[in-house]
Amino acid sequence: MSRIYFDHNATSPLRPEARQAFLQALEAGNASSVHAEGRAARALIESARAALAATLGTKPDRVVFVSGATEAANMALQPSEGQFLLIGGGEHPCVFAGHGFAPDRVAQVALDGQGRLDLDDLREKLAVVKGLRPVLALQAVNNETGVIQPVAEAAEQVHGAGGLLVCDAVQGYGRIDCAFNATGADLVFLSSHKLGGPKGAGALAAIRRDLLPKALVRGGGQERGFRGGTENVAAIAGFGVAAAQAELSRAAETGRLAGLRDILQAGVLEIAPEVAIFGSEVARVGNTMAFALPGLSAETMVAAFDVEGVALSSGSACSSGKVTPSHVLAAMGVPPDQARSALRMSLGWTSRKEEVVRFLEIMSKVHERMRRRLANPS
Numbered sequence: 001m002s003r004i005y006f007d008h009n010a011t012s013p014l015r016p017e018a019r020q021a022f023l024q025a026l027e028a029g030n031a032s033s034v035h036a037e038g039r040a041a042r043a044l045i046e047s048a049r050a051a052l053a054a055t056l057g058t059k060p061d062r063v064v065f066v067s068g069a070t071e072a073a074n075m076a077l078q079p080s081e082g083q084f085l086l087i088g089g090g091e092h093p094c095v096f097a098g099h100g101f102a103p104d105r106v107a108q109v110a111l112d113g114q115g116r117l118d119l120d121d122l123r124e125k126l127a128v129v130k131g132l133r134p135v136l137a138l139q140a141v142n143n144e145t146g147v148i149q150p151v152a153e154a155a156e157q158v159h160g161a162g163g164l165l166v167c168d169a170v171q172g173y174g175r176i177d178c179a180f181n182a183t184g185a186d187l188v189f190l191s192s193h194k195l196g197g198p199k200g201a202g203a204l205a206a207i208r209r210d211l212l213p214k215a216l217v218r219g220g221g222q223e224r225g226f227r228g229g230t231e232n233v234a235a236i237a238g239f240g241v242a243a244a245q246a247e248l249s250r251a252a253e254t255g256r257l258a259g260l261r262d263i264l265q266a267g268v269l270e271i272a273p274e275v276a277i278f279g280s281e282v283a284r285v286g287n288t289m290a291f292a293l294p295g296l297s298a299e300t301m302v303a304a305f306d307v308e309g310v311a312l313s314s315g316s317a318c319s320s321g322k323v324t325p326s327h328v329l330a331a332m333g334v335p336p337d338q339a340r341s342a343l344r345m346s347l348g349w350t351s352r353k354e355e356v357v358r359f360l361e362i363m364s365k366v367h368e369r370m371r372r373r374l375a376n377p378s
Contacts, residue, residue: 004310004355004362008194008348009143009171009288015196015242015349022198022238031231032222041233048240052203055247056188057179062209064226065236066217068202069170070094072189075204075216075227076166077137079105084132086125086158088117088139088149089331092168095137096327109136111331114282115147122154126161134163140172140183144328144344146288147279148176155184164211170194174246175254175285180207187211190243192235196349197242201235249349257347258286260356264345265289267360272367276338278329287348292334292341296370301343304370308362312345 005013014022025044029037045065053060066072073092077085077099085101089111099106107129110121117138126134136158139149155165167185169178174195178188185207192201206212212226219228268275268291278290293301298314305312325339334342 001309004359005350006310006312006345006347006355006359008351009146009344009346010313011193011199012196012348013350014198014238015245017245018197018238018242021241022234025234025237028233028237031233032220041231044233044237045231048236048243051240051244052190052205055173055179055243056205057181058205058207059209061224062207062212063203063205064212064223065231065239066202066204066227067200067232068193069168069189069191070098070202071216072191072202072204073137073166073168074098074100075213076187076189077101077135078213078216080133082133084129084134086122086129086134086136088137090115090117090142090144090147090328091137091139092143092170095168099137105132108331111328113333115142115145115279115328115332116282117149117154119150119153119157122157126157126163130161134158134161135166136163137166137168139168139170140176140178141285141288142279142328143171144326144342145279145290145332146171146284146346148172148283148285151183151185155186159184171288172285173243174250175287192239192242195239195242195246198235198238200232201239203239253349254286256286257351260347260351260353261286261289263353263356264359267356268363271360271364278332278334278342287351288344288346290342290344292338292343293367293370294338294341295374296341298341298343301341301366301370304366305362308366310359310362312343314343
């Protein structure tokens with residue numbers, strides 16, 4: 001029997017259309033060359049750039065292709081004189097670890113108990129840094145809980161203080177409207193493989209060309225001087241197709257995946273009434289459910305499900321292997337013991353109802369076995 005893959009927030013399987021585009025572009029030439037082969041490669045890149053720009057509501061010359069969202073975050077969060085960085089408490093490690101600001105020019109904005117950015121705390125932080133130009137780094141959607149962040153409301157506050165908002169749209173793109181006119185963001189970054197595109201490609205986009213930061217990777221002047229190095233033509237081609245597909249199917253997929261997630265949630269609650277579901281009282285994207293089974297180690301549960309043919313996670317894939325509880329749950333005020341029991345299921349374009357039904361059957365068996373073991377450790 002085939003495995004059940006419920007870890008789309010870590011990476012989403014390659015979409016058939018993206019695979020085809022990727023394979024067809026593998027033999028493409030160097031996009032910086034002026035001969036026919038080079039021009040063909042350039043056309044593939046520019047087609048992908050135009051596709052992303054159209055879905056974000058900006059112009060193609062304001063989209064820069066990079067190796068992934070981590071590089072995009074590092075590029076976007078280079079400090080300029082007089083700037084002060086504010087970071088939402090649940091941001092991805094690429095934001096916390098990837099910025100270039102001095103420690104005395106960085107502050108964290110709190111989350112509330114449901115995992116949303118605390119707009120009152122943001123207002124207070126903006127008042128404290130008055131006289132400096134604030135830059136707020138904020139996710140569209142949290143990668144661990146699926147909670148939708150109040151980006152537009154935050155952008156209004158930040159712009160009122162003369163600042164900029166950099167939006168990590170990695171988990172939101174294709175699930176909610178991440179266009180500039182919807183978010184109010186100034187800069188947005190994306191990752192190909194979260195959309196069902198190839199790994200090794202990402203993008204940083206700006207609402208205005210003058211907002212694009214200086215090159216982080218310098219070399220031959222590729223990407224109009226914003227990112228040196230020969231472009232990964234095949235990955236970019238697949239990225240463009242995956243992005244277009246994700247946006248084209250967004251409305252239908254939102255409802256479909258939310259329906260599956262609701263069946264999962266009801267079934268999990270029936271199997272384990274003691275379960276805690278994170279962010280369930282606020283808006284979440286339809287594909288994600290984060291929950292904790294008190295007293296049961298997340299690491300042990302992930303391994304038990306893996307043996308039964310189910311792939312899920314204990315949080316961010318970029319933090320796997322760490323023994324400390326999730327910083328996202330800590331920012332929400334979740335007790336460490338409960339956070340150590342946290343699991344995440346994330347659905348995507350391959351997910352089907354029969355998998356949900358089969359997962360609940362497996363969970364019932366795994367949960368009963370683990371509870372027995374906990375009650376009788378000998």
